[in-house]
Amino acid sequence: MPLPRLIPCLDVAAGRVVKGVRFQELRDAGDPVELGASYSDAGADELVYLDVMATIEGRSSLLDLVARIADRLAIPFTVGGGVRSVGDAEALLEAGADKVSVNSAALERPALVSELAARLGSQAVVVAVDVTNGAVLTRAGSTPTGRRAVDWAREAEERGAGEILLTSIDADGTRDGYDLELTRAVSEAVSLPVIASGGAGSAVHVADALGVAQAALLASILHENPARLETLRSELRDLGVALRDAA
Amino acid sequence: MNVAVCEYGAGNVRSVVAAFRRLGAAATTTSSPADVADADLAVLPGVGSAASAMAGLRERGLDRVLRERVDAGKPTLGICLGLQLALEQSEEDGGVAGLGILPGRAIRLRDGRVPRIGWAAIEPGGEAFYFAHSYAAETPAATARSEGVVAIAEHGSFVGVQFHPEKSAAAGARFLERCLSRV
Numbered sequence: 256m257p258l259p260r261l262i263p264c265l266d267v268a269a270g271r272v273v274k275g276v277r278f279q280e281l282r283d284a285g286d287p288v289e290l291g292a293s294y295s296d297a298g299a300d301e302l303v304y305l306d307v308m309a310t311i312e313g314r315s316s317l318l319d320l321v322a323r324i325a326d327r328l329a330i331p332f333t334v335g336g337g338v339r340s341v342g343d344a345e346a347l348l349e350a351g352a353d354k355v356s357v358n359s360a361a362l363e364r365p366a367l368v369s370e371l372a373a374r375l376g377s378q379a380v381v382v383a384v385d386v387t388n389g390a391v392l393t394r395a396g397s398t399p400t401g402r403r404a405v406d407w408a409r410e411a412e413e414r415g416a417g418e419i420l421l422t423s424i425d426a427d428g429t430r431d432g433y434d435l436e437l438t439r440a441v442s443e444a445v446s447l448p449v450i451a452s453g454g455a456g457s458a459v460h461v462a463d464a465l466g467v468a469q470a471a472l473l474a475s476i477l478h479e480n481p482a483r484l485e486t487l488r489s490e491l492r493d494l495g496v497a498l499r500d501a502a
Numbered sequence: 503m504n505v506a507v508c509e510y511g512a513g514n515v516r517s518v519v520a521a522f523r524r525l526g527a528a529a530t531t532t533s534s535p536a537d538v539a540d541a542d543l544a545v546l547p548g549v550g551s552a553a554s555a556m557a558g559l560r561e562r563g564l565d566r567v568l569r570e571r572v573d574a575g576k577p578t579l580g581i582c583l584g585l586q587l588a589l590e591q592s593e594e595d596g597g598v599a600g601l602g603i604l605p606g607r608a609i610r611l612r613d614g615r616v617p618r619i620g621w622a623a624i625e626p627g628g629e630a631f632y633f634a635h636s637y638a639a640e641t642p643a644a645t646a647r648s649e650g651v652v653a654i655a656e657h658g659s660f661v662g663v664q665f666h667p668e669k670s671a672a673a674g675a676r677f678l679e680r681c682l683s684r685v
Contacts, residue, residue, distance in 0.1 A: 256614050256615070256620075256649070257619065257620025257621055257622040257649075258621045258622060258630060259620075260621070295671065300620070300632075322516065325514075325517050326516070326520045326523075327520075329521060329669060329671050329672075329674055329675060330632070330669055330670075330671050331632055331634070331666070331669045348513065349516070351514060351517055352514075353514060353517070353634070353669065375513075375549075375550055376513075376549050376550035376551060377617050377636060378619060378634040378635065378636065379549060379550075417617045417619065417634075418617075446615050446616060447615055447617070448615050448617070469620065470620070499630040500629075500630065501672070
């Protein structure tokens with residue numbers, strides 16, 4: 256098995272990193288390329304850029320941003336938010352993204368996952384699953400879908416997804432730890448890599464998540480601060496987590 | 503130093519060009535067989551499906567020019583699917599004939615989680631590189647492995663790598679620098 260991965264997540268809107276509580280009161284938090292480069296220097300294994308507004312008007316500026324990230328960074332990155340078609344995904348990959356993440360559009364039309372896998376290869380297709388109480392939500396965690404997380408993850412795998420990005424809406428923002436029960440259930444249900452997301456407050460939380468998932472998404476725990484990633488990496492090493500040597 | 507990165511409709515060429523440019527090489531993407539023939543170093547990147555990638559190479563006449571380069575001893579680098587396409591055959595898509603630059607075939611990964619995604623050490627050397635693949639080479643030309651999977655295969659002037667040096671941070675840059683220094 257490859258080494259466990261630490262994946263900082265950067266929320267972007269209109270070409271800038273933004274921070275906010277549940278997409279309310281967004282505040283500017285810097286340049287996505289510079290922050291991404293700093294995370295890379297601090298030992299990030301990959302990055303996720305999430306277009307939190309995902310407006311159609313913002314699409315061309317997002318593609319410009321993706322190209323600037325690809326020119327600068329030498330680690331893989333995923334772009335999510337507003338991917339609704341094979342064309343959307345192809346444009347992001349052509350601009351330099353390594354993977355795209357799909358969420359609501361795949362729930363509305365699951366065949367999209369099959370189409371993306373056929374056209375781009377499974378390794379480029381991340382299916383993001385937002386979950387509360389074992390049930391899948393759509394539209395940024397606002398709307399129930401009637402699907403169970405485990406069932407949807409299995410279907411995504413059958414359709415050719417390459418990874419599952421599993422977010423516990425219940426744990427998200429609490430800093431009380433990842434939802435290990437949910438993460439374990441999904442991880443056991445599929446043979447794809449699973450990225451645990453939501454709830455990280457300490458190195459112990461991240462280490463626990465990496466015990467059941469193949470990667471951990473890091474959002475609010477980092478506070479857009481690459482130095483925190485460095486200390487987190489050394490705390491994880493002290494806890495016995497085998498991270499890559501980033502030198 | 504002139505690096506030609508083959509553009510044939512199979513994936514993320516921009517990152518490969520950017521990685522070489524960061525090292526000071528004059529890298530460009532091209533679909534032109536003449537450019538690929540003349541370059542100091544030709545690079546065959548690639549992600550996605552073997553069948554459509556091979557079709558893309560043939561349509562542009564790049565399959566022939568890549569074979570000719572290697573026959574003439576000119577440095578050529580295959581990355582990820584670019585390594586798998588260089589083999590005689592792939593079992594992907596119900597069986598696809600490859601370029602035949604390397605002996606062997608690409609087979610579906612059967613152990614662990616597939617796709618195999620993430621950083622893993624290669625031996626010899628012990629450095630970790632970034633992998634993202636569902637198929638792997640089975641070839642007597644292997645010169646490095648990662649967890650049993652062929653990580654590097656070499657034959658004459660062709661070097662194929664299963665990992666993505668352009669996505670492997672400092673270790674990847676050092677690898678690409680060594681590729682350039684051999685040219």
